[in-house]
Amino acid sequence: MNAHSVAIVDCHVHFVDVQVCSYPIFQQRSAALESLVGDYSALPRRYVPEDYLKEVGGFKVVKTIWAEFMSDNPVGEASWAQALSHENGHPHGLIVQADFLSSEIVRVIDSYGSLPRVRAVRQHLAFQPGSNLGAARPDVLEDSTWRERLALLRKHDLRCELEILAPQLPGFANAARVHPDIQFVLPLMGWPIDVTEAGHQAWKRDMKVLSGCKNVAVKIFGMECLFGLDWRIEQVRPFDLGDHRFLRARTLHVRQSHADRWTGA
Numbered sequence: 001m002n003a004h005s006v007a008i009v010d011c012h013v014h015f016v017d018v019q020v021c022s023y024p025i026f027q028q029r030s031a032a033l034e035s036l037v038g039d040y041s042a043l044p045r046r047y048v049p050e051d052y053l054k055e056v057g058g059f060k061v062v063k064t065i066w067a068e069f070m071s072d073n074p075v076g077e078a079s080w081a082q083a084l085s086h087e088n089g090h091p092h093g094l095i096v097q098a099d100f101l102s103s104e105i106v107r108v109i110d111s112y113g114s115l116p117r118v119r120a121v122r123q124h125l126a127f128q129p130g131s132n133l134g135a136a137r138p139d140v141l142e143d144s145t146w147r148e149r150l151a152l153l154r155k156h157d158l159r160c161e162l163e164i165l166a167p168q169l170p171g172f173a174n175a176a177r178v179h180p181d182i183q184f185v186l187p188l189m190g191w192p193i194d195v196t197e198a199g200h201q202a203w204k205r206d207m208k209v210l211s212g213c214k215n216v217a218v219k220i221f222g223m224e225c226l227f228g229l230d231w232r233i234e235q236v237r238p239f240d241l242g243d244h245r246f247l248r249a250r251t252l253h254v255r256q257s258h259a260d261r262w263t264g265a
């Protein structure tokens with residue numbers, strides 16, 4: 001089969017426009033983030049469906065799922081992405097941002113419920129001491145108020161995507177068990193930041209436990225966050241997840257700053 005004839009649904013695409021939305025990530029450099037994915041200052045400040053479609057020309061991308069890019073106005077960013085969809089046909093679905101410990105969470109979720117393309121809500125909860133990757137404290141996944149508020153997603157039939165690091169996998173599994181009727185999505189294969197043999201075995205053990213949660217799907221993308229910008233297929237193979245309950249994506253907006261170093265998967 002010719003790879004160019006295969007219908008593709010790209011499940012993680014970033015569209016941005018600094019003339020419309022404000023992105024703190026462009027305003028202040030983060031050593032923690034740059035250690036994972038390189039110099040964010042090199043990223044384009046405007047990257048929209050037309051740019052994406054030019055880059056994937058020749059491949060049969062039939063649908064795209066847009067993921068928020070940490071704007072300081074998440075609802076405004078989502079509304080802009082919804083408007084893009086009306087104008088261009090892309091994106092076909094939206095993954096939006098929320099903080100379930102915020103006092104505004106009910107209003108925010110209802111706002112997202114009014115946008116037809118919203119499919120999932122995600123929260124950045126990656127915690128690593130001394131960094132500002134996501135969560136400000138290590139125990140958010142165990143917070144009873146936070147867990148209870150995940151139930152707000154049911155009203156609008158929304159999925160829950162939680163960005164975490166591998167040491168937080170047990171907490172992710174516990175949250176998924178509390179809400180078995182909500183679809184959870186785990187990005188970056190659970191973000192195994194320790195890729196030594198010991199780290200791999202710990203990740204493998206926790207992922208096996210998580211596989212018992214039938215309401216969890218794993219998203220495979222952003223290999224540069226796991227293995228660095230010069231990653232190779234051989235590094236990824238030990239982390240093979242098999243053929244069940246996973247999604248694949250390509251973060252082209254991020255890769256554009258170091259496209260010549262990407263080998264593909």
